[in-house]
Amino acid sequence: MNIAVIGSGMVGVAIGTRLVELGHHVKMGSRTANNPKAVEWAKAAGGGASVGTFADAIRFGEIVFNCALGGASVEVLASAGEEALDGKLLLDISNPLDFSKGMPPTLFVGNTDSLGETIQRAFPKARVVKTLNSIAAPVMVNPALIPGDHDVFVCGNDGSAKAQATDILKNWFGWRSVVDLGDISASRVTEAWVIFWVRIMMLTGSPMHNLKIVR
Amino acid sequence: MNIAVIGSGMVGVAIGTRLVELGHHVKMGSRTANNPKAVEWAKAAGGGASVGTFADAIRFGEIVFNCALGGASVEVLASAGEEALDGKLLLDISNPLDFSKGMPPTLFVGNTDSLGETIQRAFPKARVVKTLNSIAAPVMVNPALIPGDHDVFVCGNDGSAKAQATDILKNWFGWRSVVDLGDISASRVTEAWVIFWVRIMMLTGSPMHNLKIVR
Numbered sequence: 378m379n380i381a382v383i384g385s386g387m388v389g390v391a392i393g394t395r396l397v398e399l400g401h402h403v404k405m406g407s408r409t410a411n412n413p414k415a416v417e418w419a420k421a422a423g424g425g426a427s428v429g430t431f432a433d434a435i436r437f438g439e440i441v442f443n444c445a446l447g448g449a450s451v452e453v454l455a456s457a458g459e460e461a462l463d464g465k466l467l468l469d470i471s472n473p474l475d476f477s478k479g480m481p482p483t484l485f486v487g488n489t490d491s492l493g494e495t496i497q498r499a500f501p502k503a504r505v506v507k508t509l510n511s512i513a514a515p516v517m518v519n520p521a522l523i524p525g526d527h528d529v530f531v532c533g534n535d536g537s538a539k540a541q542a543t544d545i546l547k548n549w550f551g552w553r554s555v556v557d558l559g560d561i562s563a564s565r566v567t568e569a570w571v572i573f574w575v576r577i578m579m580l581t582g583s584p585m586h587n588l589k590i591v592r
Numbered sequence: 593m594n595i596a597v598i599g600s601g602m603v604g605v606a607i608g609t610r611l612v613e614l615g616h617h618v619k620m621g622s623r624t625a626n627n628p629k630a631v632e633w634a635k636a637a638g639g640g641a642s643v644g645t646f647a648d649a650i651r652f653g654e655i656v657f658n659c660a661l662g663g664a665s666v667e668v669l670a671s672a673g674e675e676a677l678d679g680k681l682l683l684d685i686s687n688p689l690d691f692s693k694g695m696p697p698t699l700f701v702g703n704t705d706s707l708g709e710t711i712q713r714a715f716p717k718a719r720v721v722k723t724l725n726s727i728a729a730p731v732m733v734n735p736a737l738i739p740g741d742h743d744v745f746v747c748g749n750d751g752s753a754k755a756q757a758t759d760i761l762k763n764w765f766g767w768r769s770v771v772d773l774g775d776i777s778a779s780r781v782t783e784a785w786v787i788f789w790v791r792i793m794m795l796t797g798s799p800m801h802n803l804k805i806v807r
Contacts, residue, residue, distance in 0.1 A: 478704075483703050483704050484703050487702070487703055488698050488699050488702055488703065489693075489698050523806055523807060524806075525806050526806070527806040557795075558791055558792075558795065559791065559794075559795060563791055565787065566784075566787050566788035566791050567788075569781075569784040569785075569787065569788070570784075570785070570788060572780065572781050572784065573781035573782075573784070573785060576773055576774065576778055576781050577773075577805055577807075579774075580772075580773065580774060581807065583807070585807060586805055586806060586807035587805075587806050587807075588803050588804065588805060588806065589803065589804045589806050590792060590801055590802075590803060591738055591739075591740050591741070591742040591801060591802050591803065591804050592738060592792075592796065592798070592800060592801035592802075
């Protein structure tokens with residue numbers, strides 16, 4: 378498939394690399410068409426990897442992974458025009474993190490709203506699924522890096538989009554437990570969880586942890 | 593020991609009953625000295641159980657369990673005078689939940705502050721430990737009700753208070769895994785987690801679940 382990866386940070390690189398390994402054509406979008414990190418990634422990933430602007434990538438992708446910074450996500454996703462996302466599966470991995478007060482970060486939207494909801498409102502015809510946002514980048518595409526059972530969550534307003542996302546998580550990335558938390562408003566809790574996740578990282582010195590719902 | 597349980601809801605009843613079973617003298621505090629729910633609890637619990645006003649209970653207890661509603665907690669804890677809590681271990685189980693917009697609730701304080709911090713600021717000489725707030729009442733004092741490994745969290749500014757709280761959680765209530773999240777500001781994440789917990793309860797129809805940090 379033709380897939381857009383929006384953002385050339387650790388998350389975009391991890392997701393893009395795995396997708397190329399799986400044989401997909403992946404265009405990594407950046408603010409400029411020849412972002413050095415994206416170009417470096419494409420050289421290393423080989424085969425189906427290419428680079429372009431955010432708008433180039435969005436137009437290219439049948440599926441769009443939003444791996445941009447939370448504060449930039451709406452603007453970046455709008456760069457090809459709102460309608461460029463119509464009907465597409467938009468996997469939103471971004472987080473509304475505010476580091477301006479240092480560590481741990483705070484949320485710039487939360488409690489009664491979320492970034493997932495903000496993105497769905499901005500692109501009402503995109504099929505937004507919030508997922509993977511609270512997991513270390515290498516673990517997103519290789520959950521076995523953390524031994525034992527642990528969970529990844531999906532939420533969104535479109536059931537078929539969540540089914541497609543669940544299939545990607547299980548069959549492309551290797552997740553065994555995908556928990557559907559309901560509509561996109563559940564982004565409020567998976568985004569808030571990230572601050573908990575950061576606290577544990579600060580205590581343990583490692584991002585290699587995840588949660589499991591025990592019941 | 594003489595222990596105060598502040599509040600006669602499900603949490604106060606679960607905690608108070610277990611403490612009496614352990615042989616402690618437990619005074620359950622309510623808004624009135626003879627709250628019917630508290631009186632009923634004391635009759636059922638027997639032995640070391642007694643009732644009184646919030647102020648009566650706070651004065652009585654060497655340890656204070658705050659099982660009051662979040663919105664009432666500061667006022668209720670102040671009812672015996674701020675100094676009545678000086679030096680005491682104050683186990684804060686309350687949550688800043690706002691149900692005014694229906695289910696799931698929102699938080700009336702969060703992100704850059706928390707109820708745990710608010711209580712510590714209001715009673716600066718109390719040794720506040722936030723714990724147990726994200727766990728179903730029966731599970732608080734009997735974690736084996738949920739099979740398998742799962743975690744309870746403590747946070748607070750006083751290391752000896754956290755050590756005492758950890759001892760209570762392990763040796764009185766049966767918790768095997770007590771995770772110290774740091775100072776009282778970590779209440780922000782354990783209180784925010786409660787909304788996640790509620791969402792899972794709404795999906796599964798059961799409060800009998802808890803989280804485990806897998807790493």
